[in-house]
Amino acid sequence: MKKDLAVIVFVLLLAVFSFSKTLTLWTIYGETTTEYKKLVEYTKEYTSKTKINIDIVPVTDLTDFDTKLRVAAPSGQGPDIIATAPHDRIGRWAEMQLLMKLDGQVDEKILNSFTSSSIQGVTYKGHIYGFPLSVESIGMVYNKDLISTPPKDWNEIIDLSKNLKSKGLYGIVFPAVEPYHSYAIIRGFGGYIFSWENGEYVVDNIGLNNEGTIEAIKFIKKLFDDGILPIELMDRTATHSLSTGSFEEGKAAIQLNGPWVLPGLKERGVNYGVSKIPVLPNGQDPKPFMGIQFVGINNFSKNKKEALDFALFLTSKEKMIDFSLSTDRVPTRIDVINDPAIQSNEIIKGWAEQAIVAEPMPNIPEMNVVWTAWADALPLMYSGKQPIEETLNDLVEIIREKILILQK
Helix, strand or coil: CHHHHHHHHHHHHHHHHHCCEEEEEEECCCCCCHHHHHHHHHHHHHHHHHCEEEEEEECCCHHHHHHHHHHHCCCCCCCCEEEEEEHHHHHHHHHCCCECCCECCECHHHHCCECHHHHHHCEECCEECCEEEEEECCEEEEECCCCCCCCCEHHHHHHHHHHHHCCCCEEEECCCCCHHHHHHHHHHCCCCCEEEECCEEEEEEECCCCHHHHHHHHHHHHHHHCCCCCHHHHCCCCHHHHHHHHHHCCCEEEEEECHHHHHHHHHHCCCEEEECCCECCCCCCCCCEEEEEEEEEECCCCCHHHHHHHHHHHCCHHHHHHHHHHHCCEECEHHHHCCHHHHCCHHHHHHHHHHHHCEECCCCHHHHHCHHHHHHHHHHHHCCCCCHHHHHHHHHHHHHHHHHHHHC
8 A cells, every 4th residue: 555655755755846836828729720729739849848837728809808817817817828929919918918928928930030020019009019920911811612813903803893793702701890800901091090109009199081091981881872783781780600601612712811711711621722812993902900819928927937937939930831831821930931832832922922011900909999990981972871071070080089988
């Protein structure tokens, strides 16, 4: 009996000392995603090398992620590492001192290895709060069985839509009533949310009622009026399901959407390609929001040194190449973007071409007051229920009022 007890004690002690520490990692990726499975693979490899164990906790709802982090981190119950989360919450988290500043903590050469646009996305008030792992934006996803080559301009898209309509098919679908998806066209016509001046957003300069935004709304409204975009897309409760569903079912030639739709397309066996959204009638590229998936470190963590080491491991050239090729996500390191394996990947190349003209979504807290009022306004203008210029002026005033409340 004593011998058995001694063996048990020895095994327990061995287990305790096998791992010098255990870190907790929160991720936005669900357990069934390729991204999550790659994180599991990387953490196991890291543990085998360092004897530092890493527990992965998926928190897939972004609002839930945000709420839990703001409560748990200051109390010492939060994660040591965030890998990954979208960058647009960085301003809010930085104001609450939830994220560790990385500038001054790592060699400048490491930070310079990332693209300037991805670093812009993780920078707030002059400080860098995350290592960019991948970038994403909407682009043009097209069905190769319906069109052999992607359209080069919107006249081709309109002609395609008219031809396919007689066959009961859609030429193009996208959730135009959602600000995130409509912004590419708004920005391409010269509209903007907040101006970007001297390395920061100027919240007093709102461009959602300027001439460019007005022209963009008129352009999208005409797509609805002429039957190019199905009228059902104006229903905000169904716009996403109709966009993705019709494309997955082979009923639409083009959808403007992001890499998050690819798993569904692969599961359905859709023969798809990815390309940059064609130039607008004004000759300008649509400029969609860029989202940066970043790796950050909890400022309240007691294991900052180890967390920083893992973050550097996760965003190394070797790991980023593997992550990008496995997930079809656009990398952020310049040496990875130029790697032959990445350059020869048709899908990543398509997303990357779009990312060149994409702009990081504002990561400032003021952005949080923009979305709801903007989303409420779009269908009213597209449907003609409210005049465009008046509605946009009202929208900007609502945003200004909400910003004033936020700043009190």
